[in-house]
Amino acid sequence: MSYLFLFFAFVRLLIQTRGRPTVPYGFRSAKHVLVIGIDGLGAVYLNNATHLLPNFSLFYKNGSAALTGIARSEMIAVSAPNWAAAITGMSPSQSGIIDNSWTPSEGSKERNEEMRKCSMCSNNSLEITPSESIGDVTVTVPSLNINGCATVTYEPSAPTELHRISSLATTPEPMWVSARKQNPLLKVAVVYSWAWIRHFVSSQTVDWSHNCKGNDKECIEKLIEFISEGSPQLSFLHLDSIDSTAHLHGFGSQQYYTVLKKVDSYIGQLLEALQESNKLNTTLIMITSDHGGYRKYHGHFNEENIFIPALFLGPGVRRGASLTNFISLIDFGPTALNALGLKPGVHMRGHVIKEIYAH
């Protein structure tokens, strides 16, 4: 009799366990999450210089770090598509943000302009003989206009379900909105050095925000003020001085590394502020970038452009671990929300970077 009871109890347990959703590693492991986005910080350059950077080094020693080649930009090595990927968890094709000209009201102006030119050229067709004979074989040549454009006219249509996710008239959902849909009381701070980030910020969606207009020092001071006086559970910081220096003096130039050392000291100030307000042990800090670059430009598909850092420090994060699984910018949103005990946003297409946690 007792064996029979045990058997049924076992079967019941098996059914219950199988039906239960598995909770990802790191779920609810942090009280605070801080995402630091450093514009133009190529992994190739950072990995060259860690010996000069005591605060970045802490992430390599005490946290988990992706070595060169493991974390990548979302293909197009320019800022907007990649910051959108980090903020929304969607790749450029999913967010509709494919270049820096994107705005919520007009979508991608550069793309629209290309489409407009294309539709104009369709009146100027180049006549090609529809069929010709090569030897005894007759080939049919499709009729193309002079630029090879299809005959299209581009008219932005009224917002549809697709537009609500990804293009005209609406900004794709940032991670803090996804978070607040699950926890309306969650406190959010966003501080940014590149004005374009403002498209993801409104007084309804964040508690504290500041546009420091290219002044990274001011960004750090402001975020420290928000951390010390308020208590944001989710913070996003964008710094721009490395990218602007690279455009003036070159990626990997002496000036580039000088500014990188300065940014390292900013990271140190942030760690200190978190320590002083007793939040360091409960904060997951993630550092990444939008792209690297080569000489004074970025946008190409080589290692210097595409490889970006992915550094993690915080509760439960493996110490001194070199990450080996591929990491994309679209993984940062899901990882941030997971650490706070929240599910990924419904539009997010990345996944929680489980590898950073001890199993």
Ligand SMILES: [Zn+2]
């Ligand atoms: Zn740039």
